[in-house]
Amino acid sequence: MTAKKKVMLLPGDGIGQEVTAQVRRIIAWMEEAGVASFELSEGLIGGASIDAHGVPLTDETVAACLAADAVLMGAVGGPKWDNVPFDKKPERGLLRIRKDMGLFANLRPAIVFEELAEASTLKRDVVAGLDIMIVRELTGGIYFGQPRGIETLENGDRKGFNTLVYTTPEIRRIGKVAFDLAVKRGKRVTSVDKANVLESTILWREEMEVVAKEYPDVALSHLYVDNAAMQLVRNPKQFDVMVTTNMFGDILSDCAAMLTGSLGMLPSASLGAADANGKRNALYEPVHGSAPDIAGQDLANPLAMILSLAMMLRYSFDLDAAADRLENAVKATLAEGIRTGDIMQPGATKVGTKGMGDAVLKHLANA
Numbered sequence: 001m002t003a004k005k006k007v008m009l010l011p012g013d014g015i016g017q018e019v020t021a022q023v024r025r026i027i028a029w030m031e032e033a034g035v036a037s038f039e040l041s042e043g044l045i046g047g048a049s050i051d052a053h054g055v056p057l058t059d060e061t062v063a064a065c066l067a068a069d070a071v072l073m074g075a076v077g078g079p080k081w082d083n084v085p086f087d088k089k090p091e092r093g094l095l096r097i098r099k100d101m102g103l104f105a106n107l108r109p110a111i112v113f114e115e116l117a118e119a120s121t122l123k124r125d126v127v128a129g130l131d132i133m134i135v136r137e138l139t140g141g142i143y144f145g146q147p148r149g150i151e152t153l154e155n156g157d158r159k160g161f162n163t164l165v166y167t168t169p170e171i172r173r174i175g176k177v178a179f180d181l182a183v184k185r186g187k188r189v190t191s192v193d194k195a196n197v198l199e200s201t202i203l204w205r206e207e208m209e210v211v212a213k214e215y216p217d218v219a220l221s222h223l224y225v226d227n228a229a230m231q232l233v234r235n236p237k238q239f240d241v242m243v244t245t246n247m248f249g250d251i252l253s254d255c256a257a258m259l260t261g262s263l264g265m266l267p268s269a270s271l272g273a274a275d276a277n278g279k280r281n282a283l284y285e286p287v288h289g290s291a292p293d294i295a296g297q298d299l300a301n302p303l304a305m306i307l308s309l310a311m312m313l314r315y316s317f318d319l320d321a322a323a324d325r326l327e328n329a330v331k332a333t334l335a336e337g338i339r340t341g342d343i344m345q346p347g348a349t350k351v352g353t354k355g356m357g358d359a360v361l362k363h364l365a366n367a
């Protein structure tokens with residue numbers, strides 16, 4: 001039995017609540033089976049927090065997240081809160097928690113399970129067995145750079161502008177995250193930039209080369225972002241770890257997500273800087289939103305959330321065997337032909353959110 005892991009659950013809104021319920025069952029099973037030991041706390045975020053406290057995230061919840069070893073979040077948002085003021089919207093809670101936890105590295109794996117290869121819009125042989133990790137810089141670059149704004153010029157024309165800025169420490173710390181991941185995976189990093197046009201990404205490329213010197217066993221290559229987008233749909237299996245800027249990562253990670261064909265299957269992690277003891281703030285969440293169209297109907301696929309838990313076990317707690325076991329239980333569930341509506345295929349057995357949780361728990365116990 002390992003030491004107690006402090007986990008903060010933020011179910012959020014809509015299907016966030018339903019998929020979190022399945023993860024709670026899996027955590028309870030792991031506890032009972034002696035796989036790992038958790039100290040769970042729970043908080044409100046998004047619309048649920050607006051209803052209870054008038055704001056999408058309270059200072060107390062932020063403090064509890066900072067005190068935890070890892071945070072596992074569902075999703076936020078929904079039509080009920082469409083008309084609240086912009087700075088009180090459920091999504092502001094998400095932005096605030098990312099900012100307050102200093103989460104600068106966003107990890108988005110794109111994995112195509114053999115059984116779901118037909119769900120992609122790309123040909124089976126292009127995507128079957130795909131396993132890439134996109135590492136996106138999350139707190140810098142053009143989304144945050146100053147100066148920014150919209151100004152009216154003397155002649156009356158209006159000018160909109162943003163600044164793409166990266167510093168050496170910002171590039172090196174995201175580079176290290178990518179190389180550390182590559183060491184545990186296929187030992188290849190592809191850094192994506194636009195160094196033929198943008199000075200800030202000339203620096204990005206140079207600094208990635210500096211980081212690479214610390215990792216002699218990892219091969220570094222560089223791609224311009226336009227070529228990277230093309231290669232992602234032409235031959236995605238050539239990649240292991242891709243690392244890139246905030247905006248390029250925003251776009252490429254959604255493109256990679258669609259290679260897998262199903263939003264309900266995609267987990268993610270966002271990591272902060274390691275402290276002197278090697279502890280990092282970390283938030284794990286499915287890529288999908290709160291899906292108001294199917295919320296409360298036992299229709300949501302909980303696998304993205306369950307796979308986010310597996311990422312938490314692997315990256316926050318170094319519980320690789322437990323993460324493998326959980327991921328294998330998901331694979332076995334898919335191999336058995338169990339499907340929620342979003343990934344339904346002819347001849348498969350359709351289940352709801354809870355039924356999918358039951359099936360994963362059954363395979364976990366049998367693993």
Ligand code: NAD
Nearest residue numbers: 075076077078263264288289290291292293294300301342
């Ligand atoms: P969404 O991801 O919630 O839903 C898009 C479509 O995919 C819907 O048809 C939905 O039914 C389906 N879907 C999503 N997850 C699914 C799952 N696990 N199982 C089965 N089907 C699933 O995106 P949206 O509709 O654009 O946004 C809805 C709300 O969620 C909005 O308020 C938006 O702001 C919010 N949102 C939150 C996050 C987040 O919390 N990280 C991310 C995206 C959107």
